[in-house]
Amino acid sequence: MRAVIVTEEGDPEHMTIGEAPTPSPGANEVQVQVHATALNRADTFQRRGHYPPPEGASNILGLEMAGIIEEVGEGVIDWHEGDRVFALLAGGGYAEYTVVHKDLLMAVPPSLSLEEAAAIPEVFLTAYQSLHWLGGVQGGHEVLIHAGASGVGTAAIQLTNDAGAHPYVTASAPKHDVCRALGAEATIDYESEDFADRINALTDGDGVDLLIDFIGAPYFHQNVASLAKDGRIIQLATLGGSTVERMDLRDLMAKRAQLLASTLRDRSLAYKVQLTQDFAANVLPGFVDGQFQPVIDSTYDWNRVADAHRRMENNENAGKIVLKVVS
Template sequence: MRAVRVSEEGEPEHMTIGEVPTPSPGPNEVRVKVHATALNRADTFQRRGHYPPPEGASSILGLEMAGVVEEAGEGVIDWQEGDRVFSLLAGGGYAEQVVVHKDLLMAIPPGLSMRDAAAIPEVFLTAYQALHWLGGVRRDHNVLIHAGASGVGTAAIQLAREAGAHPYITASAPKHDVCRDLGAEATIDYESENFADRIAEITDGDGVSIVVDFIGAPYFHQNVEVLAPDGRIIQLATLGGSTVTEVSLRALMAKRAQLLTSTLRDRSLDYKVQLTQEFASDVLPTFIDGQLRPVIDSTYDWTDVADAHRRMENNDNAGKIVLEVVS
């Protein structure tokens, strides 16, 4: 089969389409013909040599896909050849074929295209885990979502809104309209505004119950400042740096704050299965009637993968960047 190969770690132009062995499904696995995949920050980090795949995972880039079942392995009875499916992956999405554990597959809802389906798994499962499993989001919670126009950010806005919470976001000003259209009740320009001051104004000093953050060190002290009592910071990445200086434990204790960190790619199979199946049961039906929707910034033919990666690394996208795999 063909797949995106990284000839050497570094710049986007080091990615090419080349021949690799076609994977075969083992017991409880399914081989899927990939129609579309989507970009995630982890892909750009892995390409540069900073984020190796978990042990046993495919070294091919790509953490999600949508496609059609081609072959079911031993013990698989729930999926048949021709079924339209999509899934979270630990790797392997930038390819014509991928093997997935049967319990990680979800049926693509009626009316949803392959392009749309490929833009859902990584960001919506990450946002669902952050808000529901870690954040304990409730009706009327104030929720601050940093990088609100990112893939996970756009998913988190919608999930917070559907939970009856009040989503507020930070993003550059040109991306605010996208966030407001999804349900953000307040938008903050991180380039020109102090988000801690704005949150104090927006909430009349009450603060937020949940902060979902991808930036890390530069935002840490302000994240603590904006928390309401018993608030939670959900740290999902450290794009701005990972070392925080002069941390005051007293400031955290004064808020009875919780700092919760998480990754998803290296979680156990059982964890991912539970998360996927809960999401499929509780959330996936809302995509059918349009209550939730993937936000797609742009679509590229997978042969133009280098251009797609440049767009993400330049922070030009608002929402997901999708690759259509033509075979």
């Protein structure tokens, strides 16, 4: 099969369409012809040699896909050749074919294209895990979402609204309209505003109940200052750095704060299956009636994968960047 091959760790131009072994489905697996995949920050880190795949996972880039089932393995009775499906992957999305455990598959809603479906799994499952499984979001909660125009950010805004909570976001000013259109109640320009001061004003000094962060060390002290009593920080990445200077644990204790760090890619199969099935039962129907929507910034033919990666690394996108594999 054809797949995106990283010929040398480093810049985007070191990716090319090449040949790779076609994976065959084992017991309880299906082989899917990939029609579309989508970019995630993890792809850019793996390309540079900083984020290797978990043991046993494909070393081909790509953490999500949508496509058509080509073949089912032994023990698969609920899925059939020709079904339109999408799923979270530990790797292997940037390819013509991938294999997926049957319990990680979700049926693509009839109203969505395969390109739209490919923009859902990684970001919506991450946002759902962060808000509900880790954050315990409830109606009336006030929630600060950093990188509000990112894929996870745009998903988190929608899920926060659905929970009856109040989403506030940080984003660069040109991306504020996207966030407000999705339901963000306040947008904060991280380049020109102190978000802790804005949160203090927005909440009458009470702070937010839940905070989702991807930046890490540079935001840590402001994050703690933005929290309400018994608030929770969900740490999903450290894009800005991982070492916090002069941290005083008493700042956390004064807020009775909880700091929860999480990844999704290296979770167990059982965990991912449970998360997928919980999401499919509680959120997926909302894509059928239009309550939720994948937010797509741009779509590239996969022959232009280097251009797509440059767009992400230049922080030009608002929402997901999709790669179309099947023309």
